[in-house]
Amino acid sequence: MSSASSTASHFMPFAATKIAAGVDSLYYFLLVASFISCVLVIGGLIWFAVQYRRKYEGQKTAYISHNTALEFLWSFIPFVIFMVVFVWGWIVYYQLRSMPENGLEVAVTAQKWNWTFTYKNGRKSQGTLTVPIGQDVKLIMTSSDVLHSFYVPAFRNKQDVVPGRYTALWFRAEHEGSYNLFCAEYCGDQHSGMLGKVNVVSREKFDEYLGTEPYKGLTPVEIGQKVYGGACIACHGLTVNDVKPLKLGPTFYMLFGRKESLADGSTVDVDEDYLRESIVNPNAKVVKGYDAGVMPTYAGQLDEDEIMGLIEFIKTVK
Amino acid sequence: MSTVSTNHGEHHHAHHFDSAEAEYEASKFGTWTFLVTEILMFGGLFVGYIIFHQKFPEMFHAGSKFLDWKLGAFNTVVLLISSLTMALSIYYAQHNDKAKTLFNLYVTLICGGIFMVVKYFEYTHKIHMGLLPGALFNPQGAEAEAAFAAYSNLGMYFSFYFTMTGLHGSHVLVGMGLIAWCIVRTHRGEFSSKYWTPLECVGLFWHLVDLIWIYLFPLLYLIG
Amino acid sequence: MASAPGVNYLNEKSGLWSWLTTLDHKRIGILYMISVMIFFAIGGAFAMLIRYELFAPGSQLVDGATYNRYMTFHGAIMVFMVIIPGIPAFLGNFIMPIMLGAKDVAFPRVNLMSWYCLMIGATVAFISLFYNGVDTGWTFYTPYSITTKNGTTWMVVGAFIIGFSSILTGLNFIATVHKLRAPGMSFWRMPLFVWSLYSTAILQVLATPVLAITLVLLLMERLMLVGIFDPALGGDPVLFQHFFWFYSHPAVYIMILPAMGVVSELIATYSQKTIFGYKAIALSSVGIAAVSFFVWGHHMFVSGQSEVAGVVFSFITMLVGVPTAIKVFNWTATLYKGSVKFDAPLLYALGFLFLFTIGGVTGIILAVVGVDVHFHDTYFVVAHFHYVMVGGTLMAIMGGIFYWFPKMFGRLVHDGMARLSFVLIFAGFNVTFFPQFILGANGMPRRYFDYIPAYESLNKISSIGAWTIGIGFLVGLFVIIHGLLRGEKAGPNPWNSRTLEWQTPSPPPHENFITQPVVTAGPYEYR
Structure with a gap:
């Protein structure tokens, strides 16, 4: 059991869904590719600057106006890399946004500054979304005032919540745990206080949670x-x-x-x-x-x- | 930009241009560039109009029924005439005919005035009926109330109506101010076959204002 | 009218009134320099307050409502009053006509008017401080910006007026480039700084009117409740984002393209070498400007726009990456077999390349739509755009000021002190913003006044870095003042550069050249 953002020293928070792991693979590829390009460009820059530093005033320099082959090459190679990551990103995005047919649907209402979750059987919850492990969950979201954004870093997923229309987001959590829910679209004074939790629990616990009256036996x-x-x-x-x-x-x-x-x-x-x-x-x-x-x-x-x-x-x- | 010359007919071009010709070319070029920005600014409104018209075509149709297309058509004709007289005033300035230049400029100015007066009556009529933008929409009278009952967001149409015609109307007022400025300078005898740059640039602006109205008229008055 | 020896644009007339009514592009450039520096100091002070508040979780100094005002003012001032006018209206105004061999810009009165627009707009924007501030963020997203009850209206009107300043400057520059080039100055002989300003001017002219109409609609929304962006009245809040980013994405290139131009000049001069791939750099500026109109949707991947739109915008954004990469490679190649002198301006140019490269590759990461869903609206984005805007544009402004300082004021700055300012800003910058990439990857959303304890240590590092940057800019200010008062006298061409502005006395006379220059070769003929 791991909690998202329990530490901020890793590159990415804990990945609680399969898609999150997919996002991470793409991100790590991008990181490595970025690192190599930065090393090549910045390293080349420093190398040239130091190697060809001015040794005496009036030093002659080479007159090189251009080199078509080289310029074509260093336009074409980035283009190919960009296209690769674009297509890869498209595939990941497609997975993130392909809504499941038979998921557990939960209605989400965002309001300054809290989240309300309503299940099909009328069970309501404020601030905490409880979902079963290993099941597709589809959130149908709207806002009753301004823009908000439903963001769970552990799911690598985010969707703005817009007043006057419905937006949707889905996920399928593979690890039990309690994950941070942030509002990621600026919504006013307590924007940073609009926090929640997504609790991923076992099937049995979820059924029990859903079946019980929320306040049964409580004073x-x-x-x-x-x-x-x-x-x-x-x-x-x-x-x-x-x-x-x-x-x-x-x-x-x-x-x-x-x-x-x-x-x-x-x-x-x-x-x-x-x-x-x-x-x-x-x-x-x-x-x-x-x-x-x-x-x-x-x-x-x-x-x-x-x-x-x-x-x-x-x-x-x- | 020009430096104001006190010599009648002769024009001293600004110090940083090689010749009066170069100054004229640059001024015209600058004015055209400015007109591009104007088109883009109105373009934003047109895009908004198209999006919402596509979303609520019946509502827009219902809204347009409260506009009198005859008044709109009348104003279109008035502006077209003013465009013609504006062009004529430049023609006569180029031919050193001060009297005819002035006559045409005055007609242009009066046409602008007529347009605004008609607009004023249209606006007061709408305001009287409570046909106001968005949340201020407060229909008075059976006809308006019936339309509101059918389309609860009818205020949206009048949001576009007032925003688009309002922005256009403010351009007409600015254009009238510029024409008045041209009249004063014509009286002083500053324009001639050697120098008519401000007339040319104000004329271009006035034609654009006219052109925008030619798009506004069918979009607001004749849709459905 | 040739000036007498020793008479230049600075001492030709005196008195405050002669400055406030000047039509000389050089004096207007200096007016911009002073105003931009003042705005930068104010915006920077807000940045320091922000980092103080974020030093630890919970409230350090103020409450969330006040923090949101700091963040809004920091963003709005830095974007509308510093970065956008920073290079074109200040450095560009001063240098571009001289580079072209012109006596002035095409429309000097419009030029002065555009400075007044900036000042009036800024004044109006600051009036909002007396009406309980503005807390919308510089993006004014609806419907929050419609419902919030404070001085937002003033800020919107201010931004609208400042927009005219930007339009008029752009219009002036386009006309100048087309109509006022010296004899022999063909398009392919224009310095790359002029090319970049030309591309920028096209963006200013084409994009800013859309911002103007967006702000007008927002005003109508606030004052007359027209409802076009208000869902309660059948409007669409996301439409505002489309309008806003249709301007504000090109605006990003209004901010960075001129910086690229400055860097091209610095690299060529300080390596005493012809620019590698001149045409590629010139055309890539125009290419970036053109494509930038079709990428606005990458700010809206999670806004609720359609999936197809998301993919298309991701693709087009990738295309912007190519000309940008070309520029970076060409600058690097220019250094090859050069004669590189490590004066402060070159250090700033190298700093630009270092930081802009990181800003660029993280930009590609954000353009990958599947990954952006996670990074969107987190500190990763904050770090990315500061790497581009501060690491890119501000570095170039600083380098440009020190490079052209002898031309502007006829004196040299203390190079050692200028280099110290670079070291402080560069080091402080990385300490501030690199941790923010990690914070963002770990999910810390932006515009947060308070954060969960897990983010504390990286935020502390970030705040310490911010104060280092602050000190670095104070040193930079000291260098400028010291140079003005005590700087060594400079000759016409202290850096042995080939562009036209160095072929006239420092400071230049009223009409820039003693005799009309005739251009016979390209701008970087170091043979």
Whole structure:
């Protein structure tokens, strides 16, 4: 079991799919070819410069205006190399983009700044995509606000997520593990906080995961904790220090029950009703020192159990 | 570019040119290059228009029904006449006929004015009906509301309408300013058979403005 | 009108007003030099702040929102106000007419107007700082740039006006090359710097209007909600990317082609040898310019454009690689059996070749569509384009400044200090940007204000390198100031070069030559 980017000292992160290994082969070929060309050009450059350095002023130089055969050769050889890597790249690209017929389909919604995954049976997950090992998975993706990009380095795959249309991406993970999911298209203040995980698990574990109610047997607080980990964590912290500029939104630390000063100068008691309103209509009451329009609405994203759980969870943060 | 001469009829070319002839050639060359940039700038809009027209042909057709093709055709004729008089003014300047040069320039300027006045009435009519671009689209009256009910993105058509005619209209205004400048210089007697470069360059610009309208007219008024 | 001895373009008139109203291409070139240097200092300061913030994970200095403003200003200033006008409008303005044996550019007033366009555009762009900055990135991607509430409108208007500066310069240069060559100066006798500026000018004239209309549409989008790029109103956000890159890919060559021209001059002069494959280098500039209009889609391999488009754009991008490779080989071959003198400008030219070669081969890696899917929008791309833009263009600007300094100001710079600036910039550059290739390969996306701990050590190295570059440029600035005040007096041709600008006094008189030159041979006749 390996986690992507556990170390940044290798040339490439762990390859969790067959195609990723194929991308790596092409990349290593390119690296070697690039290295050889650089050594030839830069080495030749330094060699000539040193070899023919000026020994005395007024030194005569050779008058060589051109050499057609040589020039043809060094145009043609790069051209052939370029064509080879182009075709090779095309083949790899074809594999990356040929959608499987009978894959496991998961709907992906990107939103500032988290990912929501919805399975066919209605099972939803925020921030973490769980998939079975050895099965084709096809993601049908859209965005509810601006451009995002679904990027899993371990799969060597990336696809922009565009509002108003669907884009797709597929992969077939061959190694169990937990892999980083990044947003790779700039999407605003918390772009770098729009992280997620792709968990590749065994078939049995996946069936169990899919079959169980996500919150079965969990207390509301535990439900809230899960929701927090997927949806809120990018912008809201849990400690007294998690305020601007570290986090974009107010901290949940000791939030419940206190009097909050609002941007319009008024104050509000933080109770269940205020918290609920702040989740579904975040711009109605903006806390002093924070900006309106930053947080999107979660109405429709979270169901009542989740909102209730979240409120119960916030109560416990002390 | 020219240096302004105070001698009537005689023109002193700028110091870095070998001759007045070379200066004239360079100015014309520069103007043509500038016209290429103009075409590319409008080209972006035309490409956008083609893409969305292909995507929503019925919506564009519905939108074009709110335009009065008669007014568009009238404006086309006005601009064509102005192009002719512009060309004539250069012809008369080359033949040292100041009075006829001025007459033709004034007609050109007036034609530009008529075009803008017609445009103004078209715009106010659209604004009155709430036929505004994109999100501002707010149809008033049964006809507009019916069209909006059929095509919820009808505002897109008016986005193109206002952007394209707006950019073109601003070019007409700039062109009118340049023609007014030419009139002033003609009054001063600066143009003659020896020197008419600014007239020539403004004329080229004016023909381009005319030409762009000739494409805009069918694309916006006559599609369907 | 021949000038009296000792009278040159610098001392012919005096006073600030005589500079602000000058029509002399040399003075306008100096105006550009000053403004570009100021913009470079501002853009560089933002770069230092960026690297300070990225020194460690988490927040070092500012929050994500502020970081995004730093990154946007760094990119927009460096692209629109430094790299694009850097060589054509500054070095090109000063040198090109003299190289052609002309007295001035074709349209001196348009030339001055284009400088004012740059200054007005830059001022308008900086006004956005008072409206909560700009956080879109220099690419202004929709729909983010439509929805974000801050000074983006000002920045877009500023970029629009600066675009006119670029168009007018290009137009002027094309007309100058066509209409103002000295007697005997045929196209095949033009120096390669002029060829590169000519190709650049064609790009400026043909590509920039498309940026202009794109920015106009973006403005309409922000001010009037026209919806052409807004999916909520039936528009298409990806169309903006097509429009934007239709300009901005040729713009990449607007940035690098003139640098290639400078390097051609430096290599020929400092090896005292005729350029190997003159025609191939000249035509490859034109070839690159032509093909560059058909490769914009390689910025959009993962944007959601069709797979066919991806493959086609990958193929055409490969074709750009060929003329680029030809140039590099020809420069290398020019050194063969030459008489190479390691003055600072040559070091900068060799530095250019070193860094540009790495930038070039990584460009090929990114053009391979199957691999780019992984590298796209990661630090690999950041490293690649800095190798080309900084390692290429800025190296050439520095080399060009030190090479033409005696011509501009009649004084020599301190060569030892200039070489020190090269060593610092070159070393610092590699320390900064080479680790970013590895970061990118490991998946670190670009425009990240914060990163996972695995990326920390390489980011630290990168930040340390950035500060070394900063020191290197400060040394470079010192060399320039020292040269202006204390530099040794230079003769007309201190480097024994064959091109026309060295056949007139340093600094040149108002109309460049005391007597009209007549050209009888090519520019690199070192026999």
